[in-house]
Amino acid sequence: MRLKSSGFGYVFLQFMALSYYTQTTIQSGSIPNFKHHVSEQGRLSDRMSRRLTRTYQLYSRTSGKHVQVLGNRRINANGEDGDIHAKLVVETDTFGSQVRIRGAKAGYYICMNKRGKLIVRRKGHGRDCIFTEIVLENNYTALQNAKYKGWYMAFTRKGRPRKATETQQHQQEAHFMKRLPRGHLLTEQKHFEINPVSP
Structure with missing residues (x-):
């Protein structure tokens, strides 16, 4: 079975990439701080949003x-x-x-x-x-x-x-x-x- 030509292969590659990104993020200690993100975004005026x-x-x-x-x-x-x-x-x-x-x-x-x-x-x-x-x-x-x-x-x-x-x-x-x-x-x-x- 050739991974490039199958839907399963594409999904498998995406999963592997996501797993690698998650591991490197946790190892580097740079887990996203969503509270900080919300606080920062709350200070910005957004004239395009609903x-x-x-x-x-x-x-x-x-x-x-x-x-x-x-x-x-x-x-x-x-x-x-x-x-x-x-x-x-x-x-x-x-x-x-x-x-x-x-x-x-x-x-x-x-x-x-x-x-x-x-x-x-x-x-x-x-x-x-x-x-x-x-x-x-x-x-x-x-x-x-x-x-x-x-x-x-x-x-x-x-x-x-x-x-x-x-x-x-x-x-x-x-x-x-x-x-x-x-x-x-x-x-x-x-x-x-x-x-x-x-x-």
Whole structure:
């Protein structure tokens, strides 16, 4: 029987090659670290992949109300349940937990400047407009800025944005809960999109 001309021979050669690769990988001690790979890939923006878009509200633990993006380019956490300005569109930026958040009504993206102040932009292409969702042990979510590590979206008891340079993950001001607007169903849309890369 000639290996080259038989299907069995082809499969056998593939198996032998895979076995050799596995043995040399284990012997060399270079076993792939998938956790590291996922972490690295989660930091990269992927504008070609299928994205997930969700619509919900962010309930602030301190103010007892919802984050809202107003038409006058202001952000606060004083929105009532079901308020049109408290409805947020959350777009996944990678296959990990990085997201872009924009007001459904105003259309502005929530971003953070270099002084730690929450601002809004019409286009949210920069890394300062990306937040990493961190699910905490108390089931609240903290939103850390992707560009400024250790800086979190946070609001005072009066619903005013707190300067991110003074925030930490364990503080209640940085804790949020995802909630559906009253009378609305969760909407998720998967779609392909190609966005121009910002300079």
